[in-house]
Amino acid sequence: MKKWMQFLLLVASVSSAGALLASGGGEEGDSRQLPPVANAKWKAECSSCHMLYHPGLLPEKSWQKLMAGLDRHFGENAALDAPTRDEISRFLTANSADKLDNRRSRRIVQSIPADAAPLRISETAYFTAKHDEISATTFKRKSVGSASNCAACHQGAERGDFSENKVRIPR
Template sequence: MKKWMQFLILITSITSASALLASGGMGEDSGKQMPVVANAKWKAECGSCHMLYHPGLLPERSWNKMMAGLDKHFGENASLDTATRDEITRFLALNSADKQDNRRSNRINQSIPASATPLRISETRYFKAKHDEVSSATFKRKSIGSAANCVACHKGAEKGDFSESQIKIPR
């Protein structure tokens, strides 16, 4: 390799390392956030009864199981026509916790035993560990309803933002 090329490579790596540092890329939040994802049918159909749950909160097998049983969805009939269901299933699978490389999704995925296929995020070991200081009475407050209503306390929940600075428990 020519001397000037070695120099160029050195400069490039120094610049990108300091850019990473400056952006906090190597700080504690590095790779933690889930990416913002969107699909029009998902927004319309899965956001009509409750908040939108980011696909990165559950593994692909959970979404597949949920989408195969929409006629009996937590006591509700949430059935869709086949084309809409298939499109949403693909979107959820593609962005599911086991297809993500952000730290939060990885941790959620790791907290679920390979033999389990949970349909509730709020029942995963990861969720329980993160909320062990929130009492069940708090979750039942009128302003919250249940643990499933993430957006009551995490205002960025629908965008997949669960960062600590965005948490506020309503009275």
């Protein structure tokens, strides 16, 4: 009977270790992906023109700068009424990279100089390091468009899933 119990304990241990490794290593592995976030106005307003960028991709100061300049939003007038702008601003800053306890967000913040407030994730050292093997011509492909089109290669980008094993670079 004792050998049978030892065998069951061994099987349970191996199964648990396998599940932990498959999940990416438990708590630390889970913190690699950005947590799910939701705000109806953010989704409606921001995704009406471009992919929905997770707030955990930029720090609070970047979101504040971006929201303060919506009348000149990357060459477009994306101005919103004050209540909508304020709600989206609060949502973005509350879920910004420097507010999340998330490995990816922490690394993004660490890659940004203290006096900088980039408006594009593609302007951060984090992004540059993660995409150093991607040529400029790849970003210019019609199927990709630009470095800002995360969803072209990262199928789960709008959900905050940038898993390298799920990357599919279109031809």
